Amino acid sequence: MSKITKIAIQGGKASFHDMAARQYFADAQVDICECRTFREQIQQLLAGDVDRVVMAIENTLAGSILPNYALLQSSPTHIIGEVYLRIEQNLMALPGQKLTDIRNVKSHPMALHQCSEFLESHPEIVSNESHDTADSAREIKEQNQKGVAAIAGSLAAEIYDLEILAKSIENIHQNYTRFLVVATRPEQDATASANKASLCFHTMHKVGALAQVMNVFRDNGLNLALIQSTPIPGQPDEYAFHVDIEWLERPDYDEALHDLKKVTRELKVLGEYKSGNKPYAHSTS
DSSP states (O other), X not given: OOOOEEEEEEBOTTSHHHHHHHHHTTTSOEEEEEESSHHHHHHHHHXXXXXXXXXXXXETTTEEOHXXXXXXXXXXXEEEEEEEEXXXXXXXXXXXXXXXXXXXXXXXXXXXXXXHHHHHTOXXXXXXXXXXXXXXXXXXXXXXXXXXXXXXXXHHHHHTTOEEEESOOSSOSSOEEEEEEEEXXXXXXXXHTOOEEEEEEEEOSSTTHHHHHHHHHHHTTOEEEEEEEEEOTTOTTOEEEEEEEEOSSHHHHHHHHHHHHHHEEEEEEEEEEOOOOOGGGTOOO
16 A cells, blocks of 8 residues: 655645645645644644645745745755646635625635735625635535635535635636645655756845846856745845746756855755646646
8 A cells, every 4th residue: 555645735625735735746645734824834844744745835916925935944844846726716605695695705815815806896895814715615614604705716615515606706817826845855756857946045245246146047057937035034134035946957057056155145955846837838818
C-alpha cells in the first residue's frame, strides 16, 4: 500500500487550497489537514504533523500575499513545487432563494476583494470577512442561514448543497492563484528537474545595488519571473527582496548564484523546483 501524504492547507474542505492540493498531488494518496492560518500550516509542518504544505503566494488580480513571503523567509522550509489554479468565484446560498433575498455575504477577504465590482453593484448586500471561502458555505448549510450568501468555488456549492445565485462574479475572469508546495527539506526529484528557483536577499546599502543584482540575472541568461520587496522588521527603510528566476541550462543558474553572493547580503535559496504550468499564458478566452 502506498504511503499517505499528509497535506496542510489554509481553510477547509472544498476551499481553493484543497482544490490546489488535490490538483498537485493528483497521483498520490493524500490526507488533507485543515488549518485556520498560514502560520499554523508552517507550525504543523515543522512539528512533523504533516508532510507538505500547500500555500497561496500570489493572485493575478489581488497580487502577492506579503505575510507568506515573511513566513518562508523566516522558517527552515523549502519550496519543492508550485501549482496554478483558476479562481472562479460564485455567490451561493440555501436553495429556494433569489439574489434579492440576500442581505449579507461572507467570504475570505481575498475573495471579497476579487469580487469587488459585483459587490459594489449590489450595495444592499453587506460584506463580512471570514477565514475561508468554503467554510463560509459550510456554515450557511449547517446553521440554515437564510438571507446570507457565501462567495466560494463551485465545489463548495456541490458539497454543501447550496444553490449558485450568480456564477463567475470575479472582477477578472482570467483570475489565477499560484500556490507553493513546501516541505522541511529539499526533495531530490524536485531539485533534479528544477528550472525555477525562489530566492531571498538583502542588497548592499548603496546607489545602484539592486541594479547590480538585476545585471547578474541578465548576464547569466536567467528570466526574472517575479520580484517582490518586503520590509525588514526593526530596520526602517530596509527591504528584503524575493525573486523567482527561471533558466534553460542549470550551469547558468549555478553561476548566477555564485555571482549573487558578491552583490547581496543574507542570500537564501527558498527552493529549487520545476516550474508549474501557467494555463493563463495560453488561454484565449
